[in-house]
Amino acid sequence: MPPTSSTKPSPVKLYDFHPPVEDFRSAVLRGLSKPEKTISPQFLYDKRGSELFDAICQLPEYYLTRTEMAILRANAEDIAAALDHRALVELGSGSSQKIRILLNAAPQVQTYVAVDISRQHLQEACAALMADVEGLEAIAVCADYTQPLPIATIPELRDRPTIGFFPGSSIGNLEPAEVIAFLKTVAVLGDLIVGVDLKKSASLLEPAYDDAQGISAAFALNVLVRINRELGADFDLTQFEYRACYNEVAGRIEMAIASLSDQTVRLGDAEIPFKAGETLRTEHSYKYTIDEFQLLAMEAGFKPVQVWTDAEQLFSLHHLKQI
Ligand SMILES: C[S@@+](CC[C@H](N)C(=O)[O-])C[C@H]1O[C@@H](n2cnc3c(N)ncnc32)[C@H](O)[C@@H]1O
Incomplete structure (x- = not known):
């Protein structure tokens, strides 16, 4: 191009x-139709995402x-x-x-x-x-x-x-x-x-990716706001929460958005089912x-x-x- x-x-x-x-639409639909739902971390960065990331950089954690x-x-x-x-x-x-x-x-x-x-x-x-x-x-x-x-x-x-x-x-x-x-x-x-x-230890890593003020959570959940705005989806943000866990065996922080209920999200003509507790992976950080x-x-x-x-x-x- x-x-x-x-x-x-x-x-x-x-x-x-x-x-x-x-390209954003097709990448999101592809990621949401996988057995383990994923979204590429690059989509976390619209203008608001970049501002929230800057706020994360200032956090004590x-x-x-x-x-x-x-x-x-x-x-x-x-x-x-x-x-x-x-x-x-x-x-x-x-x-x-x-x-x-x-x-x-x-x-x-x-x-x-x-x-x-x-x-x-x-x-x-x-x-x-x-x-x-x-x-x-x-x-x-x-x-x-x-x-x-x-x-x-x-x-x-x-x-x-x-x-x-x-x-x-x-x-x-x-x-x-x-x-x-x-x-x-x-x-x-x-x-x-x-x-x-x-x-390093999970006790240092996990707060760095899931801080007390909830900025990391806002950063991850902003991708749903972006998908709603740019792709006309209807994610209900009250029905999702952010999680970050250190998987010591794999040596990575696993960041995801978990569904709080059985629900169906609409994105154009597509209907995307979520079970309660099912996750949408936003990032791995090795x-x-x-x-x-x-x-x-x-x-x-x-x-x-x-x-x-x-x-x-x-x-x-x-x-x-x-x-
Ligand atoms: C974790 S932040 C790091 C920002 C800065 N380099 C720092 O060290 O603080 C990741 C940066 O990379 C950009 N980014 C993420 N994925 C990208 C991709 N696939 N291609 C280009 N830029 C990307 C984001 O917009 C963001 O500015």
């Missing part, structure tokens, strides 16, 4: 590969953001050296907050490409970044990073060396076998810096040891050259080089 370039006057150039609403930012700050010079003069491509850039730490430490980096599925949030984040970082060219690419990246169609990156940055432990949303395929696909970016959440993640990276053809962590070993940041 060719990109649509933004025509609105904005300091940020947007390359728009956002899938059409029909959500150790991930503050820990990864502390690791970035503590090792900014080392990481800046690894970036060299390459154009920096961030996958799932969200509010582009973490990148600010790296850009401050690496003034030689002048081109930043933010790839995210949440279009309006992406544009606003890039505009704010360009206003704050002098001399930076920020380019917004609205695309699904699980698909082959449309990097070759972006003129600003033609014949330019790049490096990929994938923070936030978003890689944990992929199944381990998918991680290998994903890393092979994003190898088009060259070397990678990837944030990976580490294995946790790894450093060795486990490095093995996956090696299977994908990367050489782990450096790993940065915090003193409590909560989170890790991996520098992977192309072999």
Whole structure:
């Protein structure tokens, strides 16, 4: 699909590969007709979803953001050296907050490409970044990073060396076998810096994904609001609740929306039955040891050259080089 370039006057150039609403409809219907109902985590991020995710990042229970930012700050010079003069491509850039730490430490980096599925949030984040970082060219690419990246169609990156940055432990949303395929696909970016959440006790993990204020619950349930609004479904939000459990054997947090009653949801012509207690999976978030993640990276053809962590070993940041 060719990109649509933004025509609105904005300091940020947007390359728009956002899938059409029909793709959203068919993906939702496909996921809801599986024996274990699922929805891809990317659909959690409409404008409201992105705002709720930003609120999650501020929660006391959500150790991930503050820990990864502390690791970035503590090792900014080392990481800046690894970036060299390459154009920096961030996958799932969200509010582009973490990148600010790296850009401050690496003034030689002048081109930043933010790839995210949440279009309006992406544009606003890039505009704010360009206003704050002098001399930076920020380019917004609205695309699904699980698909082959449309990097070759972006003129600003033609014949330019790049490096990929994938923070936030978003890689944990992929199944381990998918991680290998994903890393092979994003190898088009060259070397990678990837944030990976580490294995730890359920007593720390579960509150991070199901906080006392109910923001994580609101974030997950917002996908039903989105499906109602964009696809004309009739999910009754009083009849569903959010759950997050750590499955220690699989090494993953399992996030789901559970039906509170036997009920039928309508989505266009489709009728989707839910039994009381039946779940719709919204996300898996895999946790790894450093060795486990490095093995996956090696299977994908990367050489782990450096790993940065915090003193409590909560989170890790991996520098992977192309072999
Ligand atoms: C967990 S948040 C992380 C945000 C930020 N990188 C951070 O570390 O705080 C995931 C981000 O990736 C985006 N995202 C999720 N799935 C995506 C996909 N398949 N393609 C592109 N962006 C995606 C979301 O819109 C969101 O901004």
